[in-house]
Amino acid sequence: MANNEHTITIDGTEIHFKAGQTIMDAALSAKIYIPHLCHYPGLTPSGNCRLCVVELNGKDVTACTTQAQPGQQIRNQTPELNAARMAITQMLFVEGNHICPSCEKSGNCKLQAMGYYLGMRDEHYPQFNPRREMDASHPAVLLDRSRCILCDLCVRASREIDGKNVFAIAGRGIHAHLIVNTVSGKLGDSDIAVDDVAANICPVGAILIKEKGYVAPIGRRIYDQHMISDVAFDEHVPEHKEHGND
Amino acid sequence: MKTGQSSISPSDKSTRRIAIDPVTRVEGHGKITLLLDSDNHIREARFHIVEFRGFEKFIQGRPYWEVPFFVQRLCGICPVSHQLAAAKAVDQLAGVDRLTPTATKLRRLLHFGQILQSHALHFFHLTSPDFLFGFGSDPVRRNIMGVLEKHPEIALQGVKLRKYGQQIIEAITGKRVHGTGTLPGGMNKPLTTGWRDALLTDIENILLWSGNAVKLNEQIHTANPEHADFATFPSNYLCLTGEKGELEFYHGGLRARYPDGAFIFDQFDYCDYRQILREEVRSWSYMKFPYLHQLGNDRGWYRVGPLARVNNCDRISTPRAEAERKRFRAYGHDKPIHSTLAYHWARMIEALHCAESIQNLLHDPDITGTELVAEKGDRRHEGIGVIEAPRGTLFHHYQVNDEGIITRANLIVSTTSNNQAMNESIRIVADKYFDGREITEALLNHLEVAVRAYDPCLSCATHALGKMPLQVELIDAAGERVHRLTKDSTGQYVS
Ligand code: SF4
Numbered sequence: 001m002a003n004n005e006h007t008i009t010i011d012g013t014e015i016h017f018k019a020g021q022t023i024m025d026a027a028l029s030a031k032i033y034i035p036h037l038c039h040y041p042g043l044t045p046s047g048n049c050r051l052c053v054v055e056l057n058g059k060d061v062t063a064c065t066t067q068a069q070p071g072q073q074i075r076n077q078t079p080e081l082n083a084a085r086m087a088i089t090q091m092l093f094v095e096g097n098h099i100c101p102s103c104e105k106s107g108n109c110k111l112q113a114m115g116y117y118l119g120m121r122d123e124h125y126p127q128f129n130p131r132r133e134m135d136a137s138h139p140a141v142l143l144d145r146s147r148c149i150l151c152d153l154c155v156r157a158s159r160e161i162d163g164k165n166v167f168a169i170a171g172r173g174i175h176a177h178l179i180v181n182t183v184s185g186k187l188g189d190s191d192i193a194v195d196d197v198a199a200n201i202c203p204v205g206a207i208l209i210k211e212k213g214y215v216a217p218i219g220r221r222i223y224d225q226h227m228i229s230d231v232a233f234d235e236h237v238p239e240h241k242e243h244g245n246d
Numbered sequence: 247m248k249t250g251q252s253s254i255s256p257s258d259k260s261t262r263r264i265a266i267d268p269v270t271r272v273e274g275h276g277k278i279t280l281l282l283d284s285d286n287h288i289r290e291a292r293f294h295i296v297e298f299r300g301f302e303k304f305i306q307g308r309p310y311w312e313v314p315f316f317v318q319r320l321c322g323i324c325p326v327s328h329q330l331a332a333a334k335a336v337d338q339l340a341g342v343d344r345l346t347p348t349a350t351k352l353r354r355l356l357h358f359g360q361i362l363q364s365h366a367l368h369f370f371h372l373t374s375p376d377f378l379f380g381f382g383s384d385p386v387r388r389n390i391m392g393v394l395e396k397h398p399e400i401a402l403q404g405v406k407l408r409k410y411g412q413q414i415i416e417a418i419t420g421k422r423v424h425g426t427g428t429l430p431g432g433m434n435k436p437l438t439t440g441w442r443d444a445l446l447t448d449i450e451n452i453l454l455w456s457g458n459a460v461k462l463n464e465q466i467h468t469a470n471p472e473h474a475d476f477a478t479f480p481s482n483y484l485c486l487t488g489e490k491g492e493l494e495f496y497h498g499g500l501r502a503r504y505p506d507g508a509f510i511f512d513q514f515d516y517c518d519y520r521q522i523l524r525e526e527v528r529s530w531s532y533m534k535f536p537y538l539h540q541l542g543n544d545r546g547w548y549r550v551g552p553l554a555r556v557n558n559c560d561r562i563s564t565p566r567a568e569a570e571r572k573r574f575r576a577y578g579h580d581k582p583i584h585s586t587l588a589y590h591w592a593r594m595i596e597a598l599h600c601a602e603s604i605q606n607l608l609h610d611p612d613i614t615g616t617e618l619v620a621e622k623g624d625r626r627h628e629g630i631g632v633i634e635a636p637r638g639t640l641f642h643h644y645q646v647n648d649e650g651i652i653t654r655a656n657l658i659v660s661t662t663s664n665n666q667a668m669n670e671s672i673r674i675v676a677d678k679y680f681d682g683r684e685i686t687e688a689l690l691n692h693l694e695v696a697v698r699a700y701d702p703c704l705s706c707a708t709h710a711l712g713k714m715p716l717q718v719e720l721i722d723a724a725g726e727r728v729h730r731l732t733k734d735s736t737g738q739y740v741s
Contacts, residue, residue: 101424102316134307136649142309210650211340211622213311217427217435218420 008072010034010054023063023074024052033229034076035085035117037092037110037203038151039064042237043160046152049092051085051114086118094125096132097146098204104213105205107221111149113228135180137188140210141199148178148206158198161237166192178206197237278672278693279530286682291673292530293665293697302655310339310629310646314428317642317657325424326360326415327635330496331642333428334631339646340430341623348615349432354496355607356418356427357633361495362456362600363411364636365552365593368701369459370404373590377466381688381695400462403455407597410445410452414604417441432619439614449605453566456598460570463591468577477586477671477696480505482538482547483554484663486516486634491560493567493599495634501558502538502548507582510538516632519641525658535665536658547666550638551700552592557582562595564602570595586671589699625650635660637701661702671696 007014008023010032017026022045027034038049045064052063055075063076075081092098092111100106114120132145150169155178158166166187170179182189192199194209202208218224222231281290305316314332318325330353337345345353375388378397387396394401412422417437419425427433467473487501488494491512499513500522514522525534526543537546548554557578562568574595577583583592607613631642638660645654675696679689 102312104312104315134651136309136651144309210309211311211430213309214315214426214429215434218425220435 006070008068008070008074010074011076017068021068023054023056023061023066023068023072026068027063027076028233031233032076033232034063035114035229036064036232037114037149038153040153040157040201040237041235043153043156046156049149049151050088053081053084055081082118085114086120087124089114089118089120090122090124092149093120093123094127096128096130096149096204103147103205104208105147107216107218107224109205109223110203110228113223116223117228132177135187136210137186138190138192138210139188140194141187141192142208142210143178143180143187144206144208145178146206147204149204150176150178151203153201153203154178154198154207157201157237158192158196161197161239162192164191164196164198166190166196166198201237278697280672280676280680286680288673288676288680291669291676293668293672302657305644305652305655308652310336310644310650310652311430313644313652313655315424315426318424324360324364324636326356326419327633327640328642329419329428330357330360331631331633331635331640332644333430334497334633335629335642335644336428336430336631338629338631339626339644339650341625342431342620343623345432345620346615346617347612348436349618349620351607351610351612352418352433352437352618353428355414355437355604355613357496358600358603358607359411359414359418361411361636362452362597362604363408363415364701365597365600366404366407366411366459368636369463369590369594369597370401370408372701373698374400374404376695376698377590381691403458407452407455407459410448411600414445417445429619431622434618436616436618437614442608442614445604446608449601449608452601453598453605456594456601457566457570459594460591460598463594464570464573464577467585467588467591473587474585476692477675477699478584479586479670479674480582480584481549481667481670482510482541483558483582484538484548484550485555485558485639486632487513487555487559488563489513493555493559493562493571493596497633500632500639503558503582505582505584507557510540516641517630519630519632519643523641523658525662531665533662533665534658536663537666548663549667550660550663551589551636552596553583553586553589554638555634556592556595562599564599564606566602567595567599570598586696586699589701593701637661638663661700664700664702668697668700668702671699 006016008017008026009015010023010027013030013032015026015030015032017029021029024034024036024039024045025041028041034052034054036049036052038047039045039052047062047065050062053060054063055078056066056072063074089111093115098111100109100112103109106112130146132148134145135143152169155167155169158164165181168179168181169176171177179185180187180190199207199209279292280288281292283289301317305313308316314329314336317332318329333353337343370393371390374393375390378393378400379388390401415425416422418433419427420435427435482502482504484500484502486494486498488498491501500516500519501512501514502510504510511522522539523536524539524543524546525536527534535543535547537543538548539546556571556574559571562571574583574588574591625646627646629644629646633640640660641656641658643656644652647653672693675692676689679686679692681689
């Protein structure tokens, strides 16, 4: 290929990329959907949800953390990769308490939307039914850890965009859990504000603005109207906010 | 499916036990145990229900605004009732005492649609086979498919009435079952003019068919003298009524009458329900036994639901249903009618009232209004919502902490209020139809009919068109099974 120093190929489609872009960045710019839950354009990628794993020259790599390089041959929509994505999604469902029928995030939830996108019909694995602490101590922001998928978006958004450091993930492996960086560990003692990106970026119903649930009627919620693969291209966090100690 | 054998012990050594499990064609399933004395007379009847599945516990620790959508999952037949009762409690928790006119009317329309579809389901799908073919007729035919074959016009009217009610629910909540809709202090979307016009297109037929259903029930009830006495006993009655004593489903004061029709109380504020109601726990039942405190647990039990409401109210606000109520009253010589099978007649009078009220609301300009949510006030720590669900008075009571999290919940569902009455009906029927020796098909069928009159919502799981298996066991005083009769899923009896 004559001009392959600026292109990569995903599932047979050749696309251009800019220097410094990841495979995910390049794909999103070219409106090619690579499934993802922990990636959000504008935040440092973390590669932890593993849904964006693609096959690069016969090797599995996370698209969100792998730099695009000229001439890469990438496979994205393969039955094997999508089967693995389905298994991951099912595991995320059973690991938390994702009770879609009554959840206020239903219809706007990326995990649920991913399930629909992948054609998931059941959870397959046995339910963990974890007991995780609910934190309702903040007057306007609710943290329901039982739905947290540890995507780390709130952690990064708070640090990188809001200029705060409200959240962190503590523990490892199955013991990993979301903590609040205050002495009490309570959200109510943190400086999170209702319009912070961290308060609004959660892909599932773990961080919610209080008393706003169910306002969008059925039929008008995001994923009632669109597949997750159709609305992933316009997302971008706002610019970094400068905060004083207000 | 478990039989009664393993879970219930005879009260004493001289008592034999007969268990019937499950009762077919009720919502969910139940089990009947008949306790016999040593002379083989019915000593006591016990109706067992797995009713609640721990919802009061599940919702502890959840945010209060989530509750209407959590608790509506109690039931696939009347989820709207649970959503609305919870929503009324949630309004209080959000500090809202008055909704906008549009929100109130949308909730009422939703509720009328819900009652219409539930009542239509109950009469046409579950009860009409008994009435049209006879209680003891061939069970293979005694179901909605049989009605469709023999009386297609009646069956189709039933199907369409139910569908219409479901369409109203869909128009307002986004789904026929388990949608959203209510918000703290209001509703989440207006009724579109497109939906309103579509619903108006069919309303004349709905009125006609509802009216026909009342006539059919009146005719069946008055033409069959045995219906008047079947499973019948005098009881107290409890329901909400409107300010002027009119039939009211969504909001009102509590009214209770003695069997002779005299008031026990009237326009009692339901927020103080704990002053007048107590719930007794009995070791053999998952379901509590509510009673009116002032009368004590032996005399204070009461009936709820259509019979209670039509007996209790002074009038119905819509003309056709009011005319039918007057005929009902005249039949009872202007006194409460205690006949258990009159539940069906009263139920269809209510369905007609729903149809008329739906028509009125659809013509009301407020119904397509867009002012949907009232301003919230100061958050409160306690909310109590009470409505008349299709099966009777439904109480939802929640307490929340400063953070808006539910700390305590108490729900009294309609079927629970009818608990003692259902046991009483079963005892009367068993007494009459048990031959002292074995379970007969006739006994089994008559017990089912008695229970079904209350339209009990049991484990809140629906099942297919009266085709659940039914098993009856006769256990002697020594705990030995001496006889068993099974009705299998095809309606065949097997000894
Ligand atoms: S709270 Fe939400 S955004 Fe934060 S890690 Fe959990 S799932 Fe991700």
